[in-house]
Amino acid sequence: MKRFQAFVKKEFHHITRDWRTLIILIGMPIIQIMLFGFAITNEIKDAKIAILDHAQDEHSTVLINKILSTDYFQLEKYLADDSEIESIFKKGKVKEVIIFESGFGEKLEKEKKANMQIIADASDPNTATMLLNYTQAIIVNYQANINLSKKLPFSINIQSEMFYNNELKGVYLFVPGLIAIILMLVSAMMTSISITKEKELGTMEILLATPMKPVIIIVAKVVPYLMLSFINSVIILLLGYFVFGVPVHGSLVLLLLEMILFILTVLSLGIFISTATSSQQVALMASLMGLMLPTILLSGFLFPVENMPLPLQIISNIVPAKWFIIIIKGIMLKGVGLSVIWKETLILMGFMAFFILLSIKKFKPRLA
Amino acid sequence: MISIKSINKSYGAVMALNNINIEVSKGEIFGLIGPDGAGKTTLIRILTTLLLPDTGSAQVMNKDVVNDFRALRREFGYMPGRFSLYEDLTVSENLELFASIFGTTIEENYYLIEDIYKQIEPFKDRRAGKLSGGMKQKLALSCAMIHKPEVIFLDEPTTGVDPVSRKEFWQMLKKLKGYGITIFVSTPYMDEASLCDRIALIQDGHIMSIDTPNKIVSQFDGKLYAIISDKKHGLLKDLREFPSARSVFLFGSHIHYTDKNEELRKAELTDYLKLRGHDKIEILEILPVIEDCFLALMGNLKDAAHV
Numbered sequence: 001m002k003r004f005q006a007f008v009k010k011e012f013h014h015i016t017r018d019w020r021t022l023i024i025l026i027g028m029p030i031i032q033i034m035l036f037g038f039a040i041t042n043e044i045k046d047a048k049i050a051i052l053d054h055a056q057d058e059h060s061t062v063l064i065n066k067i068l069s070t071d072y073f074q075l076e077k078y079l080a081d082d083s084e085i086e087s088i089f090k091k092g093k094v095k096e097v098i099i100f101e102s103g104f105g106e107k108l109e110k111e112k113k114a115n116m117q118i119i120a121d122a123s124d125p126n127t128a129t130m131l132l133n134y135t136q137a138i139i140v141n142y143q144a145n146i147n148l149s150k151k152l153p154f155s156i157n158i159q160s161e162m163f164y165n166n167e168l169k170g171v172y173l174f175v176p177g178l179i180a181i182i183l184m185l186v187s188a189m190m191t192s193i194s195i196t197k198e199k200e201l202g203t204m205e206i207l208l209a210t211p212m213k214p215v216i217i218i219v220a221k222v223v224p225y226l227m228l229s230f231i232n233s234v235i236i237l238l239l240g241y242f243v244f245g246v247p248v249h250g251s252l253v254l255l256l257l258e259m260i261l262f263i264l265t266v267l268s269l270g271i272f273i274s275t276a277t278s279s280q281q282v283a284l285m286a287s288l289m290g291l292m293l294p295t296i297l298l299s300g301f302l303f304p305v306e307n308m309p310l311p312l313q314i315i316s317n318i319v320p321a322k323w324f325i326i327i328i329k330g331i332m333l334k335g336v337g338l339s340v341i342w343k344e345t346l347i348l349m350g351f352m353a354f355f356i357l358l359s360i361k362k363f364k365p366r367l368a
Numbered sequence: 369m370i371s372i373k374s375i376n377k378s379y380g381a382v383m384a385l386n387n388i389n390i391e392v393s394k395g396e397i398f399g400l401i402g403p404d405g406a407g408k409t410t411l412i413r414i415l416t417t418l419l420l421p422d423t424g425s426a427q428v429m430n431k432d433v434v435n436d437f438r439a440l441r442r443e444f445g446y447m448p449g450r451f452s453l454y455e456d457l458t459v460s461e462n463l464e465l466f467a468s469i470f471g472t473t474i475e476e477n478y479y480l481i482e483d484i485y486k487q488i489e490p491f492k493d494r495r496a497g498k499l500s501g502g503m504k505q506k507l508a509l510s511c512a513m514i515h516k517p518e519v520i521f522l523d524e525p526t527t528g529v530d531p532v533s534r535k536e537f538w539q540m541l542k543k544l545k546g547y548g549i550t551i552f553v554s555t556p557y558m559d560e561a562s563l564c565d566r567i568a569l570i571q572d573g574h575i576m577s578i579d580t581p582n583k584i585v586s587q588f589d590g591k592l593y594a595i596i597s598d599k600k601h602g603l604l605k606d607l608r609e610f611p612s613a614r615s616v617f618l619f620g621s622h623i624h625y626t627d628k629n630e631e632l633r634k635a636e637l638t639d640y641l642k643l644r645g646h647d648k649i650e651i652l653e654i655l656p657v658i659e660d661c662f663l664a665l666m667g668n669l670k671d672a673a674h675v
Contacts, residue, residue: 006468010457017456202452209416209446210469211438365437367418 003212007220014194015224025190029182029232030239036174037244044072044130050088052079052099059105059114063142067098072134089121096120096131108146164333175240176328177301179233179259180321184295186229187263188270189287194221195274196283205367214363222267229263230256249335258331258345262324265348266291268355269320275362295321323347369394369519369550370415375424377410377573384410386573388424392552392566394518397545399564400554401658407573408554409449412523415552416446428519442470445512445520449527449554451504455497459488459507462496463514470515480547481510484540502533509540519550526555538563558659569662576665581658588656589664590614593632596622597646606644610637617663624660625651 015022049067053060068075076094079085085097099117101107108114118135120128165172195218198204207217237255240246248255269291277283296302298312299321305313316322323344330336338345370392377385384407392398400408413419415426417437426433431440453462460474463485467474478485484506491499496507505525512520522541526534538560541551553564561567561581568578577584597603604623607616612628625632634651641649 003468003471006465010454010461010465013457013461014454201455202448202450203454205418205448206446206452207469208418209441209444210466211442212469366420367413 004216004220007212007216008223011194011221011224015228025186025228026232026235028185029178029236032182033175033178033236033239033243036178037171037239044127044134046074047072047096047127047131048076048094049073049096049098049131050077050079050085050094051075052082052085052097054102055100055104055106057103057105059108060100063100063139064098066142067135067138070134070138072131085119089119092121094121095124095127096135098135171240171244172246172333173301175236175244175246176325176332177299179236179328180262180299180301180324181292181295182232182236183229183259183263184266184291184321185287186232187225187266188273188291189284190228191222191225191267191270192273192277192283192287193280194225195271196277196280199274199278200280208365208367214365215360218271218359218363222271225267226260226263229267230260233259233263246332248332250331251337254338255328255331258324258327258341258348261345261348261352262320262327265320265324265352265355268352268359272355272359272362275359294319298322299325301325320348320351369396370398370426370428370552372411372415372426373424375411375414375421375426377407377414377419377422383573385414385421388573388575390568390575390578392550394550395545395548396565397541397551397553397563399561399567400552400570401556401558401561401564401567401662402554402570403556405572406570408556408570409523411570412521412552412554416444416521417441442515443517443519445515445517447508447512447520447522447525449523451508453496453504453508453511456495458493458495459499460492462507463510466511467514472515474514477514477516480516480544481513483543484513485510487536501529502536505529505533505537506540509537513544517549519552520544522551522553524554524556526557526560534560558657558662561658567658569658569665571662571666571669574669576669577661584658584661585656588661590626590630591632592654592656592660593625593627594619594622594650594652594654595625596648596650597641598648599646602644603641603646606641606646610640615664615667617660619659624654624663626664 051064053064067073073096077088079088079097085099088094088097097119099119101115101117104114104116116139118132120131122128198207208214234256237248241248270287273283273286273290277286294315298305298308298316298319300316301321305316305322308316327341327344327348330341370390372388372390375385375388376383388407388411390398400411402408410419414421415428415433417433417440420434428440429443431443433440454465457465463474467476488499488503488506488510491503496504499507509522509525512522526537529537534557541553541563545551555561561584564581566578566580567584569576569584577587579587595603595607600621604616604618607613607623607625612633614626614628615624617624632651637651638649
């Protein structure tokens with residue numbers, strides 16, 4: 001036990017004396033959540049549009065005012081004729097152009113039917129679709145207001161509500177994903193590097209020639225990183241809650257326990273990487289390419305797993321972060337308990353046991 | 369204390385150790401002497417249970433290095449060739465760490481390392497990475513000795529260390545020997561051979577000779593001459609081309625020479641050299657040192673390989 005304590009102390013010295021790395025490890029989650037929360041967003045806000053109003057009557061003017069009074073759109077320019085449409089798109093100045101036919105209001109009154117056209121820049125398809133949807137929603141709403149006094153023969157009233165994320169905030173999605181990525185980075189990468197570092201510097205050689213049990217060497221290495229990772233995820237949770245208002249609907253205790261489970265899983269993964277590699281460089285590359293990319297791309301963090309081709313969907317099952325993100329979203333956003341996420345929890349435990357067994361099998365008590 | 373029986377070890381096609389047999393008795397300073405790549409580190413790693421031999425066996429303190437490796441790792445002290453302590457820990461933190469690994473304290477065995485550690489103690493709060501080469505070696509030796517081992521293995525402890533520190537280091541080893549500790553040390557410096565009780569000369573994985581340094585020197589075959597001339601450049605080549613030359617090696621400022629004949633015909637050699645433009649020729653009979661023996665044995669080994 002005294003040996004173990006001495007080793008944990010040694011590991012803390014290693015971490016705290018390499019203060020550059022420490023700053024990166026603590027600062028990275030903060031910077032990343034700020035970036036994802038503020039800068040990188042797929043919400044529509046102040047999208048620039050142009051309007052070509054051939055009618056310029058009461059109806060078109062009211063509708064334009066309604067559209068521009070939202071946060072979503074900002075008027076770049078009124079166009080004078082059709083020829084300007086393409087050039088303004090080509091310049092990339094606007095994302096959408098709204099066109100009213102001439103006599104829009106008159107037709108609407110007399111013929112009960114009028115035309116307008118919406119053209120969107122689909123070089124960014126997601127944004128284009130969203131802009132169209134928003135614009136249509138405003139027009140439908142206006143239409144409903146006109147019809148309010150009249151009795152329609154048939155009508156279906158649609159009341160839609162966005163559950164778990166009312167305002168469709170991107171940060172709700174990013175916080176769980178970021179926790180997964182940061183934990184992956186700190187736990188798996190840093191442990192694998194710090195173990196291979198001992199191999200590279202020759203200190204592992206001298207440790208092997210002592211009665212020190214390899215298990216103790218490695219467990220002692222894991223303890224500080226477990227703490228560091230835990231602190232990091234708590235920082236992200238706090239920032240998410242206080243800065244971006246990301247709620248924790250479920251049990252906080254369960255959430256923290258699941259986070260520790262995931263940290264242990266990726267730590268065991270990091271240990272496994274270090275038993276299979278002998279230099280820091282290789283361990284770093286293995287962690288980055290082998291862990292970070294699948295975690296970002298296949299975990300459902302950025303792209304929904306259901307939309308992937310079948311082979312990728314199958315591969316995504318061996319990405320631990322995928323299961324963790326399901327768990328953490330469930331607890332944070334939906335407020336579910338263990339009765340719902342027990343399967344994912346068991347899968348993570350399985351991963352952990354698998355990597356620990358594999359590492360024990362692969363760890364050599366000698367140099368070669 | 370240490371018993372090595374017909375150990376072989378190869379890395380792929382390269383034979384690193386070829387049928388090694390060595391017995392080291394208690395309290396001896398045993399030197400393993402040979403150039404880089406001779407197999408010194410491989411042998412020490414086998415003895416310290418870090419590598420497995422292909423064939424053969426070895427016992428340290430009556431424990432087998434393969435089967436009893438766990439028990440054996442409590443017993444010996446080991447100082448690897450490369451400085452392998454934690455450079456980001458301070459001097460005293462390193463020492464404390466190794467003391468606690470072996471379940472002991474610095475105070476308990478302080479008397480053993482006192483002479484060594486005393487010299488680095490003024491820097492005990494300095495990070496190990498910021499020490500000079502000689503001080504690093506002293507710290508590494510202190511760490512290897514902190515659990516009071518009966519036998520220590522030192523792999524090239526004086527490589528890359530200044531001459532003064534080298535001398536101090538050997539004095540410390542002598543002192544440790546005084547406590548009855550068996551010391552197995554490897555070195556590429558032939559001049560350190562005479563500081564050992566017994567030595568083994570190793571080259572290309574072969575042990576060429578095992579004996580006390582004096583005996584090895586006395587077994588030198590033939591007479592040895594030191595030759596200098598005013599034309600240093602070319603002397604080596606000219607001497608090698610002398611018909612009855614047996615061995616010609618450059619030794620610092622002069623050349624060590626042995627002749628195929630029992631008695632060197634000095635006049636003949638002088639005339640030969642003068643004919644080749646040398647002047648101020650001096651030919652002195654000298655006593656061989658370990659390096660002469662090593663080079664002679666190396667020549668035999670090569671001849672044997674050619675047959």
